[in-house]
Amino acid sequence: MRTARFAASIAVLGALALPVISAPSALAAPSATPDSAQASRPCDRRGPWVVATKAVTIRSKATSKSTARGVLYRGHKFTVHKSHGNWHYLTDKKTGVKGWVSGSYVYRDVYFCLD
Numbered sequence: 016m017r018t019a020r021f022a023a024s025i026a027v028l029g030a031l032a033l034p035v036i037s038a039p040s041a042l043a044a045p046s047a048t049p050d051s052a053q054a055s056r057p058c059d060r061r062g063p064w065v066v067a068t069k070a071v072t073i074r075s076k077a078t079s080k081s082t083a084r085g086v087l088y089r090g091h092k093f094t095v096h097k098s099h100g101n102w103h104y105l106t107d108k109k110t111g112v113k114g115w116v117s118g119s120y121v122y123r124d125v126y127f128c129l130d
Contacts, residue, residue, distance in 0.1 A: 062124025064095050064105070071121065073114035077102035085112035087121075095121075 066089045073085040077099050085107060087093060092108040101118035 062126050064093060064103075064121055064123050065089075066091065066121055068120050071116055073105070073107065073112050073116055075114055077104075077115040079117065081115070084114040085110060087116060093121075 066087055068089065070086050070088045072083045073087055074081045075084050087105075087107055093105045094108065095103045095105045097104045098118070099115075102115045103118055103121060104113070104115055105121075106113045
């Protein structure tokens with residue numbers, strides 16, 4: 016019984032390690048495709064900014080001790096104008112509130128191709 020568990024564990028670990036072993040081939044130099052052709056692929060564009068928590072406070076300055084101007088909820092659309100360190104100056108499109116939000120709570124989605 017113990018031998019069967021050991022063999023099954025080895026098989027699972029081997030299956031999980033297979034993509035890691037073949038990963039260096041995915042890190043090879045990109046093909047000689049022109050930049051204009053690569054940029055037109057939908058997976059190469061930059062993704063939208065999203066809120067990573069239920070809600071995050073929009074602040075007047077790029078510090079956690081500054082006064083609150085509003086709240087940005089998950090699902091709200093917003094535009095990031097500039098960044099300073101781990102803080103982003105943004106405008107909430109729904110309410111029009113402008114202010115700073117910590118980068119710990121918002122991030123940019125990433126698109127990538129698997130070809």
